[in-house]
Amino acid sequence: MAGNILKTPIDYLNGVGPERAKILQSELGIYRFEDLLNHFPFRYIDRSKYFKINEILPTSAEIQIIGKIKSRQEIGQQRGKRLVAIFQDETGEIELVWFRFTKWLKETIQNAVGKPVVIYGKPNEFNRKYSIVHPELETLENHKSSPLSLFPVYSSTEKLQKKGITNRVMQKLQLQLFQEVQRLEENLSDEIIQKFRFPKRLDAYRQIHFPKNLEELKQAENRLKFEEFFFLQLGLLVKKLNHQQKFKSFEFDSIGDHFNEFYSNYLPFELTNAQKRVVKEIRADLARPVQMNRLLQGDVGSGKTMVALLSALIAIDNGYQVAFMAPTEILAQQHYQALENYLGKMDLKIGILSGSTKTKERREILEDLATGKLEILVGTHALLEEKVVFQNLGLTLIDEQHKFGVAQRAQFLKKNKLPPHVLVMTATPIPRTLAMSLYGDLDISVLDELPPGRKSIQTVHKKDKDRLALFKFMKDEIQKGRQVYVVYPLIEESEKLDYKDLMDGFESISRAFPLPDFAVSIVHGKMKPADKDFEMQRFVKGQTQILVATTVIEVGVNVPNASVMVIESAEKFGxxxxxxxxxxxxxxxxxxxxxxxxxxxxxxDAYQRISTMVRTNDGFEVAEVDMQLRGPGNLMGTQQSGVLNFKLANLTKDQKMMHTARFTAEELLKNDPQLEKIENQAIKNHFQKNYKETLIWSRIG
Structure with missing residues (x-):
């Protein structure tokens, strides 16, 4: 019954009705009883503490005062009109100011003149006088009638205020809701509730809306945050189990001649321990008849391409072909060149396919692919076309995987009678908790060390006054035979933003580094692709010493001779x-x-970003700070995806709880994979009712 009552339309709640229902729906998305139940307070007022007017300090936060309104008046005309009241207690008086007010508010304040009231708000100081803008106000009688010492405050909007749905009204609606909802079905097992000493589910909801004290509030928050993390992780883990049962794939049960020949004769450097560990993880995956679905995370330069190459050789040794997909032509070309350089002396055929591949060349590639003569095909999303037919595709490597959609990735599943193994890679380090939430249905490997011999990049922070010294440093590096990038955030001057303009920068650098001693290239997004490629190639070949560019060079440019990266207006970059x-x-x-x-x-914020860059080269540490500054939704563009739509839980602040929830979900499924045991029925029922249709189920192809 409790489950059904939560589905009741909100206009049936005593005190709502059709008019209020419309505004609650449009402003807060509250359509049913359960939506109101999950509309949590965003802060609480401590009702047990009161201030006197003469105790207010310039540093005072929000405060509560008992007193009387002495007078009220409207000041100013039309748009500039404001409502001002003089409020006093036995120690002095202050102004209360409302810049936005309704007829209802005017009447409320008029009726309160001369009567004991309680006000709450943040004091402002001007000319040694204090005022409170838009204070909350209620009669002392009303205030005293509430048994709560922590007073819930709900998010509101101007439209809600205009319609008289104040914070006080919202509290009354919540109290009315608890009159209607007398019981709630549990969604956790008794074992989990007892293990973590959680309150019962209905008690947790009561305590988050109307806590008697901070301890009760904390217990309620812990229970409800845990639920959000737990059911997200359970969804991801169930999806992973389903995937393993549903997607059978090819067993690569042997390490053969190509792998051994390359490892013994052509491996250009000793693998790092991280690379060895990851190759071992991939090798174990490929030996099973279940489709590998693994995410490989590694910072720029950590050796992902070498891991991908060794994985490819395992597939080839077992008689299968490999597809290697990259998001841009530049990146695809770079991977192709790397594979050619490493494998050039071996008896292997590698091809590259992109939008610009000539018709004759394309025909030959497709023919060799279909007959099995071509072992590795590198390319852009052109690899997904129906005409691209493999004789025996066994492994798909996808670089910068977040740039491809689910539907695109899923197309590879159709390229063989059984779906090929999948290794997706990213050079964008993802904080561990975020990776577990977004990619918890994938196995995750991390390359967390750089190859030996790589010198750590020195990062320094300079200002405009240091420009002449910067130009001298650039000249010194160029004289050593090195090359320099100079990156700007904008292409054309913007009146609104005070960025360094790319064209101005190009001109000033051209003046400081004149021909014939120096040559400068320029690359930006508004150039024709052929011109951009021409300029880029001049820099790659060493014909120009300085490349002035916008962020088009962020991914996919590999010039080992370039030793200096100058980032102009660095505070404008994430x-x-x-x-x-x-x-x-x-x-x-x-x-x-x-x-x-x-x-x-x-x-x-800008200072924190710059000082983080100066302090560390570790991409995972950088990503953690980024998540703290921007929040997880903005970091991965998942704000609208529904995957991280938490109401209370916060990935940045509640990392420990996230790990606890993940571990609890793993243990549960280890002991009861189908959730068949009687003690787990509450979890199963809630999960099937509420989580079956979420995006979790279809996110990774």
């Missing part, structure tokens, strides 16, 4: 972008530098 740009240098054996140029004054 942390992950700064880190990606820094990864364009440090690819050779020489010491490399990243110079962050900023204006003199930085806000707190």
């Amino acid at each position: 942390l992950s972008q700064l880190h990606q740009l820094r990864g364009r240098v440090g690819r050779g054996a020489e010491q490399s530098y990243c110079i962050l140029m900023t204006k003199d004054q930085l806000n707190e």
Whole structure:
């Protein structure tokens, strides 16, 4: 019954009715009883503490005062009109100001003149006088009638206020709701509730809306946050189990001649321990008749391409072909060149297919692919076309996988009678908790060390006054035979933004580094692809020493001779972008530098981003700070995806609880994979009712 009552339309709640229902639906998305139940307070007022007017300090936060309204008046005309009341207690008086007010509010304040009231708000100081803007106000009688010491405050909007749905009304609606909802079905097992000492589900909801004290509030928050994490993780783990049962694949049960020949004769460097560990994980996956679905995370330069190559050789040794897909032509070309360089002396055929492949060449590639002469095909999304037919595709490698949609990735599943194994890679380090939430249905491997001999990039922060010294440093590096990137955030001047303009920058660099001693290239998004490619190639071949560019060079440019990255207006870039740009240098054996140029004054966020870059080269540490500054939704563009639509839980602040929930879900499924045991029926019922249709179920192809 409790489950059904939660589905009741909100207009049936006593005190709502059709008019209020419409505004609750449009403003807060509250359609049914359960939506109101899950409309949590965003803060609480401690009702046990009161201030006197003469105790107010410039540093005072929000405060509560008992007193009387002495007078009220409207000041100003039309748009500039404001409502001002003089409020006093036995120690003094202050102004209360409302810049937005309704007829209802005017009447409420008029009726309160001379009567004992309680006000709540944040005091402002001006000319040694205090005022409170838009205070909350209620009669002392009403205030005293509530047994709560912590007073819930709900998010509101101007429209709600205009319609008289104040915070007080919202509290009354919640109290009325608890009159209707007398019991709630449990959604956790008794074992989990007892293990973590959680309150019962209905008690948790009561305590989050109307806590008697901070301890009760904490218990309620813990229970409800745990639920959000637990059911997300359970969904991901069930999906992973289903995948393993549903998607059978090819067993690569032997390590053969190609792998051994390459490892013994052509491996260009000793593998790092991280690379050895990851190859072992992949090798174990490929030996099973279940489709591998693995995410390989590794910072720029950590050796992902070598891991991909060794995985490809395992597939080839077992008689299968390999597809290697990259999001851009530049990146596909780079992977193709790397594979050619590493495998060129071996008896293997590698091809590349992209939008610009000539018709004759394309025909030959497709023929060799269909007959099995071609072992590895590198390319862009052109690989997904129906005409691209493999004789025996066994492994798909996908680079920068977040740039491809689910439907695109799923097309590879149709390229053989059994779906090929899948290894997706990203050079964008993802914080561990976020990776577990977004990719918890994948197995995750992490390359967390750089190959030996790689020197750490030195990152420094400089300002406009240091520009002459910067130009001298660039000249010194160029004289050593090195090359320099200079990156700007904008292409054309913007009246609204005070960025360094790319064209101005190009001109000033051309003046400081004149022909014939120096040559400067320029690359930006508004150039024709052929012109962009021409300029890029000049830099790659060493014909120009400086490349002035916008962020088009963020991914997919590999010039080992480039040792300096100058980022202009660095405060305008996000942390992950700064880190990606820094990864364009440090690819050779020489010491490399990243110079962050900023204006003199930085806000707190910008300062934190710049100081993080200077402090560490570790992409995972950079990603953690990025998540704290921007929040997980913005970090991975998942704000609208529904995957991380938590009401209470916070991935940044509640990481420990996330791990606890994941471990609990894993243990549950280990002991009861089908959730058949009687003690787990509450979990199964809730899960099937509420989580079966979420995006979790269809996100990864």
